[in-house]
Amino acid sequence: MREEISPPKGFRDFPSEDEILRKEIFARIEKVFQKYGFDPIETPIVEKWETLAGKYSEEAENRLIWRFKLPYSDKEFGLRYDLTVPLARFIARFNPKLPFKRYQIGRVFRYEDPQKGRYREFWQCDVDIVGESSPLADAEVINVVVDVFEEFSFKNYTIKINDRRILREIFEKFLGINDYSTILKIYRTIDKLDKIGKEKVLLLLKELNLGEKVLKQIESFIDASKLSNEEIIRYLESFDSNEIKVAVEGLKTILDFSKKRERIRIDLSLVRGLDYYTGMIYEAIVEEPKIGSLSGGGRYDDLIGIFTGNKIPAVGGSIGVERLIDAGLELGIFKKERKTYSKVGIVYTKEVDVKKVWEIADYLRSKEINTFVPFKGYSRILDGIRDLDKRGIKFALIVGRKEMEEGKLTLQNLVTRERFTVELEEIGKIVKG
Amino acid sequence: MREEISPPKGFRDFPSEDEILRKEIFARIEKVFQKYGFDPIETPIVEKWETLAGKYSEEAENRLIWRFKLPYSDKEFGLRYDLTVPLARFIARFNPKLPFKRYQIGRVFRYEDPQKGRYREFWQCDVDIVGESSPLADAEVINVVVDVFEEFSFKNYTIKINDRRILREIFEKFLGINDYSTILKIYRTIDKLDKIGKEKVLLLLKELNLGEKVLKQIESFIDASKLSNEEIIRYLESFDSNEIKVAVEGLKTILDFSKKRERIRIDLSLVRGLDYYTGMIYEAIVEEPKIGSLSGGGRYDDLIGIFTGNKIPAVGGSIGVERLIDAGLELGIFKKERKTYSKVGIVYTKEVDVKKVWEIADYLRSKEINTFVPFKGYSRILDGIRDLDKRGIKFALIVGRKEMEEGKLTLQNLVTRERFTVELEEIGKIVKG
Incomplete structure (x- = not known):
């Protein structure tokens, strides 16, 4: 039917x-x-x-x-x-x-x-x-x-x-x-x-x-x-x-x-x-x-x-x-510029512990940063970036194997393509600025 | 009917x-x-x-x-x-x-x-x-x-x-x-x-x-x-x-x-x-x-x-x-505390030029201060203060004969009853603080 x-x-x-x-x-x-x-x-x-x-x-x-x-x-x-x-x-x-x-x-x-x-x-x-x-x-x-x-x-x-x-x-x-x-x-x-x-x-x-x-x-x-x-x-x-x-x-x-x-x-x-x-x-x-x-x-x-x-x-x-x-x-006076209120999306790979990803998201949300978390890890980081890009989310927070091993995070501005190695606590300043 | x-x-x-x-x-x-x-x-x-x-x-x-x-x-x-x-x-x-x-x-x-x-x-x-x-x-x-x-x-x-x-x-x-x-x-x-x-x-x-x-x-x-x-x-x-x-x-x-x-x-x-x-x-x-x-x-x-x-x-x-x-x-978890979004109401007496009052209001509005202006001057300042009080407006900007003569304004906080002699440009700081 x-x-x-x-x-x-x-x-x-x-x-x-x-x-x-x-x-x-x-x-x-x-x-x-x-x-x-x-x-x-x-x-x-x-x-x-x-x-x-x-x-x-x-x-x-x-x-x-x-x-x-x-x-x-x-x-x-x-x-x-x-x-x-x-x-x-x-x-x-x-x-x-x-x-x-x-x-x-x-x-x-x-x-x-x-x-x-x-x-x-x-x-x-x-x-x-x-x-x-x-x-x-x-x-x-x-x-x-x-x-x-x-x-x-x-x-x-x-x-x-x-x-x-x-x-x-x-x-x-x-x-x-x-x-x-x-x-x-x-x-x-x-x-x-x-x-x-x-x-x-x-x-x-x-x-x-x-x-x-x-x-x-x-x-x-x-x-x-x-x-x-x-x-x-x-x-x-x-x-x-x-x-x-x-x-x-x-x-x-x-x-x-x-x-x-x-x-x-x-x-x-x-x-x-x-x-x-x-x-x-x-x-x-x-x-x-x-x-x-x-x-x-x-x-x-x-x-x-x-x-x-x-x-x-x-x-x-x-x-x-x-x-x-x-x-x-x-x-053209108005543009449908924003597809989403989400500021950050988390890109993580299948080997990353989802629990860890949710903790990161919780932290960002507690700092008033609207955060989108996919329910499954991506096969490749690039797939995730493409997905967030289509959704109109400006910042990708990348949590891959490298990031987990080194205890650091990568933040990418999907508009300018700039990448930063960041501490969790610094993200607010970058995405709000 | x-x-x-x-x-x-x-x-x-x-x-x-x-x-x-x-x-x-x-x-x-x-x-x-x-x-x-x-x-x-x-x-x-x-x-x-x-x-x-x-x-x-x-x-x-x-x-x-x-x-x-x-x-x-x-x-x-x-x-x-x-x-x-x-x-x-x-x-x-x-x-x-x-x-x-x-x-x-x-x-x-x-x-x-x-x-x-x-x-x-x-x-x-x-x-x-x-x-x-x-x-x-x-x-x-x-x-x-x-x-x-x-x-x-x-x-x-x-x-x-x-x-x-x-x-x-x-x-x-x-x-x-x-x-x-x-x-x-x-x-x-x-x-x-x-x-x-x-x-x-x-x-x-x-x-x-x-x-x-x-x-x-x-x-x-x-x-x-x-x-x-x-x-x-x-x-x-x-x-x-x-x-x-x-x-x-x-x-x-x-x-x-x-x-x-x-x-x-x-x-x-x-x-x-x-x-x-x-x-x-x-x-x-x-x-x-x-x-x-x-x-x-x-x-x-x-x-x-x-x-x-x-x-x-x-x-x-x-x-x-x-x-x-x-x-x-x-x-009592919620209270109907706000009756109005207006921050300032202008109290003016009948002898004051309404044009002047509207100019003041325009200035305040241009500074993002929500301003209520009665359409007629009050007989007495006190009537105006009572009116604004009933409307739940916190600040009364008083423009009476005295204020017009001296070229100054009086701002009264209707909650604390404090009065200030103010310049128009200072009002934003006081009502927002």
Whole structure:
């Protein structure tokens, strides 16, 4: 019997050389989060269906959430679709001291059509600030994202920002479209701008029967996204709307408090797909190297209230690391350099007492040196060196007949090919240096 | 609308003070794994149902696996029940250089009745050695487990070991029970020995209609588990069976190569529930502090062959950290000492320029000092100090009117209550020291 060896479609295995790199990338992102005073929490992979229902979008709810019943339960469950709705539930449950700043790095699940860079199980790295309505919190989230980009030395990136309140006001008040589902459809269509271009967006909008005048206005609105930040701000300040004024003040604060003001671009065509956003929204794109959209998020001042019963403002950002890692590997920014955490491997021949070899390994391990010991002696030292080399282990500690007779050890650096005659106690200094 | 705020039954949220402790415990376990030359891999949470089916036990398959279909798919899936079957699939898929030593720390899912220390989602920390049939590999797994116990300074622990081949030979050859399902039932009954005691085990065995003579032999066999290692080995060596001889040699090697021989006890009544074990099995119990069973595993030489088509021996061990953490907290071995990774919090009053505060924070963060900045100035310095204190932040950097006027900063250690007048550049030295 030979069984199917692939994971389900859209799911992945990570061999050690991938996993070691991924762990390093996660650790670097985590360090940025911690620098800003965010602390970790964890929530389950499985949530009650009721927790997830009605929070995302119709499309998510009807096609994308991993939703199921078990044979032994009449309850409905879902695998978490993001880390934000679980956070909102968490806040209601634990009522932490506000403002509450948490980060979370973990898997989320979407029933997507798998394609390059898009999976059914993928990792999000999220920071959120709960209980703070000041645009300073928005600015902090943006700065964390900037710092992550700087951490990986990206040269050319843009953080597009917008505000849902601007969109809502312009559509409702100035275009007279009060039907939320139509507004959502318009949002979703505009959201495709980057992917399908302006002409196709206008064609799709036409199908919504909005009328010639409204269409023209949306077009000019889309065109406004080409303007400079200062021009857009002036354009927005011309609207007689308190909501828009507040939103514009927020955008100005974000620009003012940003670590990299020149990287931030107000983009009125940015809408983002999830229903729960209420204020500032952003999306971050890395143009050099060409990686694409790496991070998105925004303000969701109503989501937590669904769970707590009273309104608690919140803002957050999510870094999708799959594209960072996939594209980074392809572009050579990241290399699968380490196949192993082992620093030393012991090469010994068949005539050497295995007990002695284990004692040497124990000593090295007690000195915090990760040590790989083959379970059998090699026929020839060279076989052992080749084996360790293939495993990516940098140092071979050779224990052959000669070494046993002379009571000395040989340490070989498998990269430089240098050999040293060493005492056991000296090894730490050499392999760590 | 106020929604239900609990995760599903048997699932847990981890607030920062739990999560920080958990991360530390995982990191310490991981370090032990790495010392022995194990490297990480990752596999999906979701597996195809076919991958999981038939690998564990009837009970697992029919009652315990999180098995489901989605509304949009006719395929059956399961959440991973352990990390071992996914490893076997992984080996078949990637065909890595053998012996292959991997560790994996991750969640697994079982539809259990939740109770203290037993959850529907919990974490396993596994090491496995694939492609090595030598009992030295078994010994290495046991030594890793020993080192984890030593890492946490457990004083009194026992590693019970047995071998499935001994059980099979004695039941099949010497008791004449060839029906595998009866043998499994006997195993499962004996497996309850620790929980329900010998009398009840004998009563349950009676229900299997094994006959008086067989029952007597099983009883004497159970009684043999009280003997010393040396006596049991002599008892086993009296059987005329090659299988038993090989198994006994293995147990002797494990004792011989163990770092803590005095902690290892051969226990013939140990059976372990999963179907895939074929050789050495072990279970590790911590008696002081009274934590109970913390680790189990064994040899599974046939499992990987189901996926690869050819036999590849393997042995592994799993540390269930839930009990370690739950009991450890209760017993005071672990403390939720850290609520936050933030080292410094900035206390500033309303008249201080927030821009200036953010500059200070940026400087500290650039020096790798995790810094928490409130989004609003406090009315009084004392309010800020109280706030940071509640958040568990050790150092308050005070930027009040006085500090702004004099161009100096005040740093207060919130534990010792000491105050220092400092230059920005000196802070790193103080908070790190």
